[in-house]
Every structure is written in structure tokens, then in C-alpha cells.
């Protein structure tokens with residue numbers, strides 16, 4: 203029920219119906235709020251955000267029985283195969299992985315607190331209807347389980363749960379402005395049927411600014427202006443800038459972003475509903491071969507760490523190469539052992555070459571340099587060779603708002619009462635690199651905390667009014 207008699211007054215409004223926003227909405231309803239609305243810029247048929255294109259969440263796990271419960275299986279053999287000799291994924295290991303990959307300009311306390319709550323957030327999601335399944339052909343370091351039905355399944359279940367609990371979703375509703383009223387409520391304006399509206403607590407969950415060409419150019423640099431997006435075009439950073447306009451503090455590295463190697467046929471952006479196509483464009487098997495640029499030179503250590511911990515470094519570096527393109531090359535041993543995803547071989551831009559010279563000529567790579575690079579790099583064996591051209595695909599931006607471990611937005615270093623931020627709009631979680639599966643987890647942990655806290659606050663305000 204609305205906080206007061208007005209038609210457009212809510213206890214809690216969440217801006218953005220990705221995983222983070224819907225986790226916040228679900229948690230707010232579970233905590234007892236009865237008037238909770240989620241407003242989203244996308245039309246209903248394109249609902250789901252980047253979250254609908256995802257696959258897995260990284261979380262701490264204690265032992266294989268923990269994973270077996272999540273998979274609802276008593277088949278211990280299956281789980282033992284999945285964990286491949288690992289007995290647990292402890293908080294300490296998770297934190298070490300995150301910090302090793304992310305770089306130094308991060309909020310370590312916030313990250314540690316997210317990791318510490320990752321296992322319980324997964325249990326909470328499971329109890330709220332989420333489901334997991336075994337990961338097929340895991341690479342070393344991969345999370346052993348993935349979301350059932352991938353990000354599409356995740357988001358379908360999130361919407362279902364939110365609406366079953368009585369939440370209201372407004373599609374085609376893009377928030378543009380936030381005002382704080384004299385009695386401390388949030389008055390939001392925008393384009394679409396949800397506006398104008400007022401709420402006691404506002405949760406911002408509208409992703410980063412990756413879909414905003416001008417902001418990309420301004421914060422990431424000129425070369426990012428025309429980059430292709432791996433995700434949806436709706437995350438333009440408007441609520442992010444609206445929060446800053448009312449005094450929210452910025453956090454994190456605004457000059458960096460998550461970007462990965464993608465098949466050269468990646469379109470300008472992807473849409474919800476294209477999860478399979480999106481997964482088929484990933485080109486993360488490079489640790490099994492070498493990566494060169496058009497000059498035939500290596501520019502990246504393919505074996506520096508597990509692929510799922512280095513793929514962002516490679517994605518970013520591709521944009522710095524001549525023509526903003528690179529080539530992954532694999533030898534006969536890799537092809538014979540069937541070590542590459544099917545999509546590598548099915549990519550119409552891939553070339554199977556009888557020799558290094560042949561592949562280089564067909565793809566306009568400097569022949570002499572490439573022959574020398576391969577000679578100096580004995581991990582590439584005998585022909586035939588598979589050449590796979592790759593480009594950089596931008597996933598999301600790292601710069602965002604400063605928040606407490608409870609997702610309260612800081613303004614002038616202090617929590618802004620009733621204002622929360624969750625998901626990719628939060629800054630300070632990544633600096634240079636990104637460990638796969640952490641974005642959804644951070645969104646779920648902070649979304650859950652924000653929703654519960656927003657509901658409690660809104661109900662208290664309701665009693666006072």
C-alpha cells in the first residue's frame with residue numbers, strides 16, 4: 203500500500219529491473235514493505251537488462267555437499283567431477299582472486315563484506331526460487347555451477363518472484379531526475395507511465411554508463427566512443443548522474459571498464475532474448491593458443507592466469523591494437539583434442555589455414571612478423587591452424603557511486619538517508635580487471651541488503667507520517 207494517500211506514492215521505488223534491482227525489490231517485499239515499484243527504461247518485451255545475458259555467479263562454497271544441495275542432487279560423482287579436486291572455495295581464496303585481478307583502486311572492505319555474504323545470498327536466492335545446474339566443460343578456475351537457463355532463467359524467475367510477492371513493474375519508464383522533498387521523501391521524474399512518483403526509499407539499480415556514447419568518450423577516452431556493446435543499449439548513466447546532482451559521492455575508476463574478446467561479428471549492442479547468441483560470441487579459449495595483432499606481434503600474456511581472470515585485460519588491450527582487432531591462433535593438437543567451444547569453429551570469420559603464412563595472408567596479418575612470433579613461441583605446434591579474428595566488446599563501466607556495505611549511497615562521506623545503490627551503478631569494486639561471476643554476486647548481496655534496509659526505513663517513516 204502506498205505510504206500515503208497519493209496515487210503515485212510508494213514506500214520503495216527501485217530504478218532498474220536487472221538482477222540487482224529485482225533482488226532489492228524482492229528483499230523489500232519479504233521484509234514487509236507492501237508498496238514497492240520497479241521502474242525500468244526498457245520496453246516490456248526487452249526486459250531483463252544485462253543480467254538476462256549472463257551465465258554464472260561466483261560465490262564461496264564450503265564443500266561438495268554445499269554444491270550438491272544447490273544442484274538438488276545426491277550424485278556425489280557428478281559433483282566431485284565438477285569441483286575437479288578442489289575441496290572448497292573459501293572467502294580468503296575468493297578475496298585473493300578478486301584483489302589480484304581487480305587492481306588497487308578498489309574498496310577492499312566493501313569487497314570483503316560482499317564476499318563474506320556471497321554464500322548466504324546464494325542460499326537466499328535459492329530459497330526465493332533461483333536454480334543452478336552443473337557447468338558444462340568447465341575451464342580451470344571456473345565456477346562449477348551456472349544459473350539454470352542462464353541469465354534469461356535468472357531474470358524470468360526474478361520477475362516472477364517479485365510480482366508474486368505483490369511488487370509492481372513499470373516498463374518504458376526511464377528515470378531522469380531525483381529531488382529530495384522538504385519532508386525527506388524522494389520525488390522522481392522521468393519519461394514514461396511511472397512518473398512523476400514519490401517514495402520514502404529509492405534504490406538505484408540502473409547499471410553503468412556503457413550505453414552512453416558521450417560519457418564513454420568523456421570518461422573512458424576517445425577510442426571507446428564507437429565501441430560495440432556486449433550488453434543492452436539502455437544503461438546510459440542517467441540515474442547515476444542524477445544522484446551525483448543531489449550530492450552523491452563518486453567512487454571507483456571512472457576511466458576503466460569491463461571489456462572482453464568477442465567474435466568479430468558482434469553487433470553494436472545485444473538485447474535481452476539474445477543470450478544464446480551472446481554466449482556464442484565469447485572468445486575466451488585464448489590460453490590454449492596465442493593472440494597476435496595485425497602486425498603479427500603478441501601484446502598480452504595468454505597464460506598469465508586462468509582465462510576467466512584475464513579476459514578483461516585482453517578485451518581492453520584489443521582496443522589499443524592497430525585496427526582495434528586481434529587474432530587468436532590454435533594448432534592441430536588443440537583442434538584434435540576438441541578443446542575449443544563449437545562457436546569458434548562455426549564463426550564464419552574463422553579461417554583454417556594449412557600454414558602460418560597462409561592464415562596470415564588470408565587475414566592481412568604481417569606474414570614475416572607472425573612467422574617469427576610463432577617460431578619464438580613454441581606453444582604453437584603443427585598445422586592446420588585455426589585463426590579467429592576478435593574485437594573488443596564493452597560489458598559495463600567501473601565508475602559509479604560510493605556506497606556502504608548496506609548499499610546506502612554516501613554523500614559528503616555520510617549515508618544519504620533513504621537512498622541506496624546496487625549493481626553496476628556502484629563504484630569501487632573493480633579497477634583494472636574483473637574476476638568472472640562477481641558482478642551478479644555483488645548485485646545480489648547489495649540488492650538484498652538495500653531492499654531489506656529500504657523497507658525497514660520506509661515502514662518507519664510510514665508510522666511517523
Ligand SMILES: Cc1cc2nc3c(=O)[nH]c(=O)nc-3n(C[C@H](O)[C@H](O)[C@H](O)COP(=O)(O)OP(=O)(O)OC[C@H]3O[C@@H](n4cnc5c(N)ncnc54)[C@H](O)[C@@H]3O)c2cc1C
Nearest residue numbers: 218220222243251252253257258377433625626639641642
Ligand atoms: C553479455 C554479458 C554477460 C555477462 N555475464 C556475466 C556473468 O555470467 N556473471 C556475472 O556476474 N556478470 C556478468 N555480466 C555482468 C552483469 O551483467 C552484471 O554484473 C549484472 O547483470 C548487472 O546487473 P545490474 O542489475 O546492475 O544491471 P542490468 O542487468 O543491466 O540492469 C540495469 C537495468 O536498468 C535499466 N535502466 C537503465 N537506465 C534506466 C533509467 N534511466 N531508468 C530506469 N531504468 C533504467 C535498464 O533497462 C536495465 O534493465 C555480463 C554482462 C554482459 C553484458
